[in-house]
Amino acid sequence: MTAAIEVRNAARIFRQGTGAFSTARMIRAVDGVSFSVESGSCLGIVGESGCGKSTLARLILGLLPTTSGDILIEGQRLADLDRKARARLIQPVFQDPFSSLNPRHRIRDIVALPLQAQGITGREQTTRVEDMLARVGLPGAIADRLPAQLSGGQRQRVAIARALVLRPRIVVCDEPTSALDVSVQAQILNLLADLQRELGLTYLFISHNLAVVEHISDRVAVMYLGRMVEQAETDNLFAGPTHPYTKALLASVLTPEPSLGIPDTGLGDLYPDPANIPKGCRFHPRCRIAQPTCSQDTPPPRAIGAHLVECALA
Ligand SMILES: Nc1ncnc2c1ncn2[C@@H]1O[C@H](COP(=O)(O)OP(=O)(O)OP(=O)(O)O)[C@@H](O)[C@H]1O
Numbered sequence: 001m002t003a004a005i006e007v008r009n010a011a012r013i014f015r016q017g018t019g020a021f022s023t024a025r026m027i028r029a030v031d032g033v034s035f036s037v038e039s040g041s042c043l044g045i046v047g048e049s050g051c052g053k054s055t056l057a058r059l060i061l062g063l064l065p066t067t068s069g070d071i072l073i074e075g076q077r078l079a080d081l082d083r084k085a086r087a088r089l090i091q092p093v094f095q096d097p098f099s100s101l102n103p104r105h106r107i108r109d110i111v112a113l114p115l116q117a118q119g120i121t122g123r124e125q126t127t128r129v130e131d132m133l134a135r136v137g138l139p140g141a142i143a144d145r146l147p148a149q150l151s152g153g154q155r156q157r158v159a160i161a162r163a164l165v166l167r168p169r170i171v172v173c174d175e176p177t178s179a180l181d182v183s184v185q186a187q188i189l190n191l192l193a194d195l196q197r198e199l200g201l202t203y204l205f206i207s208h209n210l211a212v213v214e215h216i217s218d219r220v221a222v223m224y225l226g227r228m229v230e231q232a233e234t235d236n237l238f239a240g241p242t243h244p245y246t247k248a249l250l251a252s253v254l255t256p257e258p259s260l261g262i263p264d265t266g267l268g269d270l271y272p273d274p275a276n277i278p279k280g281c282r283f284h285p286r287c288r289i290a291q292p293t294c295s296q297d298t299p300p301p302r303a304i305g306a307h308l309v310e311c312a313l314a
């Protein structure tokens with residue numbers, strides 16, 4: 001069976017600084033990542049702030065070109081798909097439902113926009129918008145309101161309706177519940193889970209909230225400095241983390257304020273500079289079990305049980 005998403009050695013380098021060549025910094029935000037997501041499943045992605053999660057999401061959505069590597073969506077090269085074809089296959093749900101909704105447009109028009117762009121208008125457009133608003137649990141009366149007249153949870157439901165109105169196969173959720181009140185987070189998470197089942201969707205689900213990822217994902221990938229250092233089925237990963245970084249991440253104490261990002265990992269505050277990635281294993285300066293060879297040799301991914309791990313010592 002063709003994977004819904006297949007990523008082959010994808011990389012994205014940002015050039016930072018406009019000055020002379022010597023002062024420009026090359027940030028390897030995504031640095032050679034390979035994985036696939038089976039159709040109808042959910043891959044969760046976790047990792048500290050700045051590890052490249054959102055950059056990876058933007059690459060997969062086609063919002064940002066890769067520097068190298070290949071991305072296939074349902075077997076088709078992303079680079080070969082035009083904007084309209086991409087929109088029919090894959091859609092995003094972002095963190096902040098306020099900044100992602102045009103404040104001057106009525107809810108009805110916000111949700112209709114992807115249909116409009118595909119030339120779906122008139123009665124069919126109206127019916128599909130109303131159906132989708134109902135599906136995400138919004139009362140019909142909301143259609144004529146503006147985003148500012150809605151609660152945070154309602155706004156995120158609108159963003160979800162907009163993402164699903166074209167009936168895409170894949171949804172990329174980048175911190176979809178992180179900006180919401182804790183009481184609303186569970187409702188939105190459950191809605192996303194229900195919709196995935198009902199519509200047979202494939203999810204790429206990014207969150208720094210490990211509990212959220214554990215709840216919704218079938219598999220989990222752990223990112224560190226632009227690479228996936230461990231991938232495994234959710235149960236296996238949480239029951240038996242194998243990479244020293246995954247272990248530190250899972251041992252971290254959850255803070256009550258999820259928007260603060262991944263809580264104290266016990267690894268020290270210093271996250272390495274992505275423009276200056278450590279030689280050898282990129283995690284070695286923070287690793288408790290590092291050996292002298294770890295600063296020399298880059299560990300290739302290897303299978304340990306059912307985990308795929310980039311560590312020579314695990
Ligand atoms: N447009 C850009 N130009 C330059 N650097 C960028 C750009 N976008 C991201 N970066 C850098 O790339 C790295 C990865 O950023 P990214 O936003 O993907 O991280 P993230 O894992 O999503 O973090 P967070 O959890 O805070 O959302 C960071 O060092 C960031 O500063």
Ligand SMILES: [Mg+2]
Binds near residue numbers: 053054055
């Ligand atoms: Mg991000």
